[in-house]
Amino acid sequence: MLDNQKVLILNYSYEPLQFCTAKRGIIMVLSGRAEKIETNGYVVRSPNFSFPLPTVIRVLKMVRRNRRNRGKGVAFSKKNIMRRDNYTCQYCGVREKLLTVDHIIPKSRGGETNWMNVVVACKPCNLKKGNRTAVEAGMALNKKPFRPSFHYHSFVIPSASPEHLESWYKYLPPSLRARNVFN
Template identity: 30%
Template sequence: MQHIASLELSVLVLNKFFTALHVISAKRAFVLLCKETAEIVSVDDGKFNSYDFDSWKDVSLYRAKSGLPEEDTTSWIKTVSFEIEVPKIIRLLFYDKHPQSNIKFNRRNIFARDENKCQYCGRRFPTFELSLDHIVPKAYNGKTTWTNIVCACTQCNKLKGGRTPDEANMKLMRKPVRPKHNPILSFKLRSDRYRSWKQFLDEAYWSVPLK
């Protein structure tokens, strides 16, 4: 259903000093807004505007009455009594810590680094159709590290099995590396929806062209 997909949209989280921290789901963002521990930051014509949950409902009502571009309809949540637009950015009102420089090694970041593309066939898949593959298998003492783990589709993972790429006559799309920047942010910035995030990120994040 559309509202379920909308709740899974990504929201950039800032600390109280407007420094980017991480990315969360819209569902989690609305929880923080309802608890009044965060506010919405909207970038409109180059200007920053802040809203709490109630005022954002009013803004959403105004935008809905004004008419929405067709591509924006998936960014809305419909309830029994009102419609509300999914924010792109929120700011934590009481959190002043800065983001950790260490990038976590986990499935989510690996999928983002590899852009949800199987590193053997090159096709892009939804996350639930991807798995993680050890380039050098564990049976050959392959390590679980950034440089030995790639995302692979079910078919390619099954085809490769417990072999090395050379043994399976398969080639990697690119050599896996440890990312220098948060791969989720870098991946999301390729979408026009998250263009406003650029205002709060170092230029190195958005040096890739948006599409």
């Protein structure tokens, strides 16, 4: 059971860092490297051990990340577009394997290949939109595309119970609160 449950790790500054297994999260708390921030009411029990299952923990020492990239932002790549958009079609909200990237204003129409004009789309939406702009096709975007300012590594939101998702929600950047995950 512990391996299926995920814990959101926050930096000392409360900025989300990554998800880990509940087991690792509990070890971090017990070893004094992190503190419990949120629990969901479950208690982990074994013969000589009982511990409220955390859903969110916070490290007690600031973790410095990707210093090299600071200021420069995240590299523009298909992989990072997928991460930014949380592997979710920005038109219909589907999360599936057959995702591609879509130019909101098609390349053939002068659309640029950059953070503001490229979003994740499923194959059917991409096909349906064809050579039209999103506006022409009457296809609304889930959210406005943006240039991400931090690394999205590890930021696929794991599947979890609604209570777990709820407890993570307020700590995650708005870009990750995908419509289909949180409602």
